[in-house]
Amino acid sequence: MHIKVGMTQLANETVVTVDNLPFIGFSMPSKTNGSDPNSASWYLPKLRRNAKSEFKKRHIPGAAFFDIDQCCNKTSPLDHMLPSERIFAYYVGNLGIGNDTHVVVYDASNFGAFSAPRVWWMFRVFGHSSVSVLNGGLKNGANEGLPVSDRYSRPEQTEFRAYLNRSWVKTYEDILDNLDSKEFQVVDARPGGRFRGVDPEPRDNTEPGHIPGSISMPFSSFLSASGHLHPREDLQTMFTQAGVDLSHPLCVSCGSGVTACHVALAGKWVAPLDNPVSLLNSVWVWSSRTDGWG
Structure with missing residues (x-):
């Protein structure tokens, strides 16, 4: 919402x-x-x-x-x-x-x-x-204390102008080039078992695994038992312990581009003025075009 x-x-x-x-x-x-x-x-x-x-x-x-x-x-x-x-x-x-x-x-x-x-x-x-x-x-x-309701009224249409910021998006080709250049870090938000290749992917004909050189940070690890984001200082510690430097460019990924955005959100909350946090919208793009994860 x-x-x-x-x-x-x-x-x-x-x-x-x-x-x-x-x-x-x-x-x-x-x-x-x-x-x-x-x-x-x-x-x-x-x-x-x-x-x-x-x-x-x-x-x-x-x-x-x-x-x-x-x-x-x-x-x-x-x-x-x-x-x-x-x-x-x-x-x-x-x-x-x-x-x-x-x-x-x-x-x-x-x-x-x-x-x-x-x-x-x-x-x-x-x-x-x-x-x-x-x-x-x-x-x-x-x-x-937030109110809730079952009443709904359709909003009035408003003009919105959208401008794609390409620094927030990564493509298959960008990831391929990065294997050698290492210009940005790649963090994978899927559960650890899927990242390691021991648990199945929820998509037919897709093998589990990960992009070479990527770092596993499951999205659920960013949330407390209550469902709140961990405090900023704790999130900073999580990134540091995972080997992620938020002063350098970061790309996040997951299955269909939903849970990876938890990593992006946490990264921008901890370091709002640092480099953009981009998204590879689906690691399945990588696995399908490389005939696996190799």
Whole structure:
């Protein structure tokens, strides 16, 4: 989900808490206050949860639903490939979001966050830096005083202009060249068993394994038992212990470009002024084009 609110001193905060929301203009929505929340929940098919149906029954008042299965390149055989600038701008504008909107993203995952970092990254890659993730998601927000509702009103369409920031994206060719140049670090957010090649991939005809030289940092390790991101200093320690230097360029990856965005989010939260954190949208692109992981 994202909450559309006014631009303020917190407009460049990567992560916000429920306590921050009054300071970025969040309030119960009306025709005049400019507030407009939106939901970005998405679940793995094996969970058999319908994110849109759940949204209709329970969401922050004023929310609209951001569907990453719809806002994507539908011509690709892979999941969640980036849409064009035109498609992203049209989709986001229909959610009532403009370029002067500060966006706060959350989801309703039991993890506390699952797909929300992906939507955060999508806004960043299309040039919108005024976007934050609600730490702890709806799971914790509802317990911390955020209102929830089953009432929905369609947002008014707004003009949004998208500009693809290519420094936030990596391609197969970039990864191939990097094997020799080592210009950037590669971090894999999939579970350790899939990274090591001992557990199966959730995609037919895809062998487990990893890109040579990549580092394993499963996305779940960035979250506490409560579903909140670990404190910044703890995240910095995690990166250091994993051998990741946030002062150098970083590329993140996973299966379909969702959980890798947890690594990107944590990296930009810990080191917001350092090098861009780019995304290889799917490690399956690599495995399919190299006939394995070699």
